[in-house]
Amino acid sequence: MDGSISFDKFYNIINNSKVSSAKTYHGIDPSTEEDLWEVPIATEDDLNKAVAAANDAFKKWSSLQQQERSRFMKDLADHLEKHKDALTELLSKESGKSMPFAESEVEMGINTMRRHSDWSVPDQVQKDTEDVKIVVQHVPIGVVAGITPWNYPFQLAILKTAPALATGCTVILKPSPFTPYTALKIGEIAAEVLPPGVVQVLGGDDSLGPWMTKHPGIHKISFTGSTATGKKIMAAASETLKRVNLELGGNDAAIVTEDFDVQEAAQLVATATFAHSGQICMATKRIFVHEAVYNEFMTHLVASVTSYKPGEGFCSPIQNKVQFEKVKAMYDDCEQQGLDFAVGGGSKACVDDHRPGYFIAPAIVTNSPESSRIVREEPFGPIVPVLTWKDDSEVVERVNDTPTGLGATVYCRDKKRAWRISEGLQTGSVWVNGGLKLDPVALFGAHKQSGIGGELGPLALKYYTNTRTITYWKDRLEGPEAKGNKGLFA
Structure with a gap:
């Protein structure tokens, strides 16, 4: 990246590079019905390159200690905050929110990134006796595709990125075509801070989502949107047994x-x-x-x-x-x-x-x-x-x-x-006695057809991991001289 960020030019971010496309589209300011800026439409080749970069980056990102990933995430939060005013104005334009509402969303997103940087899923010792020790680890799933809606485009992009980064996953974001702008700038700002391939953002048309859900190089889909679309994503993800996080419609x-x-x-x-x-x-x-x-x-x-x-x-x-x-x-x-x-x-x-x-x-x-x-x-x-x-x-x-x-x-x-x-x-x-209050530590989940999995808080990090159970017999840890034939594999 060249280190300069313009808020009236937009690119897909692949492997920390700005990428244009032969085909573009634009959002509409819902307050005025005026056309907004052109955004590139990602091709299937763009997605393949992003997936390859994300899998390559995952090897190093997942091997970092939690404290190292935390420093990167806090640095990203700081860089987002430097651009808070421009992000707020951009969010107001694409979403139709008033400036105070838009500013609140941007601040909420930055705070979400900071809070998640302090959390991890520690190993859990299930048994520890004289003979045997059993430990359950929560290891990162891999490449996460975050598909976000148009109502809270900034906060929900962060909501999918932060827990993924904290657990050691890499992320490819797909914002709604109605509100692509702040998410693309999150990718551009992240490219100044994070290693290549850790966070990438692709703007696209109706083809991009299905490509993501079927791609064998993507290991989890985190989607927020309608129940009808969530069901389609779950069905498509079953072909590769992808993990899914679905935050869908409600009738609160x-x-x-x-x-x-x-x-x-x-x-x-x-x-x-x-x-x-x-x-x-x-x-x-x-x-x-x-x-x-x-x-x-x-x-x-x-x-x-x-x-x-x-x-x-x-x-x-x-x-x-x-x-x-x-x-x-x-x-x-x-x-x-x-x-x-x-x-x-x-x-x-x-x-x-x-x-x-x-x-x-x-x-x-x-x-x-x-x-x-x-x-x-x-x-x-x-x-x-x-x-x-x-x-x-x-x-x-x-x-x-x-x-x-x-x-x-x-x-x-x-x-x-x-x-x-x-x-x-x-x-x-x-x-x-109070609605519309989300605390970053409180798990936000769902029952019935409102979704699967959860967002926010330390507990939500588990949805971005697989479990690995390690069982070992202590009398065999010191070499071939260890005595006894205890254990399942004796």
Whole structure:
């Protein structure tokens, strides 16, 4: 690399080199619908070169001591931080996030890299007697392909890179074609810090993902995206028995009990529902409010949501036109079904037909049958149903009545009751009295069709390793003079 980084020119990063391509594509600024910069489309030959470089780099990277890899990772975090302002502006452009939201994501990603640099998976002694010792080691899988979505392109690229590096794996990132820019710059910045082939980034079209999942030189796929695509990846990965980490769709619910401060609950639920216009995997998609406080809760919730202004803070544009049309279709379906809107409505979905950008007004639906699309499906946009309940076991059963199980929130003052409700939920994460809060040490996993494996924290590192069990008999460690015929292989 030449040591200079331009934030208006973009390349694939292969073996620490900037690589162009004969074919290019470009993203679109969802706030203005203006074309963004050209990005090279990786060829199958580009992927083969990246895989070869990653496997070659793996030999040395995996043999480093954890402390050495930690120094590299902290150096990478420092270099990312030097470019924080430019990365924030770039992220805002490609994702449609407001500058404060974009800055928060960049800071979160840098912190994730730093925190993971301190973690490892130590050997575990399972047995140690006079005769025998058994040790389980967690060894790096090899080359990891990280396939990331468009809603959090910077943080999720780091989320796949950091645990892989910490365990001794090498990484090839494939960002979403809708948001390729910050991921490509992560690769370019990493090339200034890390040995060649350790972190590579390829922008591509719809062919690149299938090439990765079938490539015999890639040993693990870490994917974040839709359940439908996750199933295809799992099927394709089975051909080579690749390991998979799948963080997929969810239909997260919020449960509000009658003993929690109603105004506070409404404000917290509004934040967890409408931040980034609902384009967050762990955003609240269904709100269950105890019938005793429903009317008061709705008064406060409506007041919070109607204060949001398009393009400011929470009201980001929908990131791309495909998703924009899907969300509008959900609004239309609610209106066609005759559902009531406490805020917004199908005919009012677009903020302003003459305004550029994929902006949709927030909406709250209030009389949704459990069988309706708005309750059963994840809209991934700023529309949410509110339902009532009166019995704890009943609401837990209704929340669990979904094929997915990513996360849920519980707003309850009674500690024992909150814990009891939380333990009944079939989700990978439960947040009590506060949503949209991810601590880097907390494993983020899933139940049912929301995924396999986990991200974040020391426990997640195990998903980037294979186990190796070493059993040895002590009386034979000192040479041929050792006496005794004990042991399985005597």
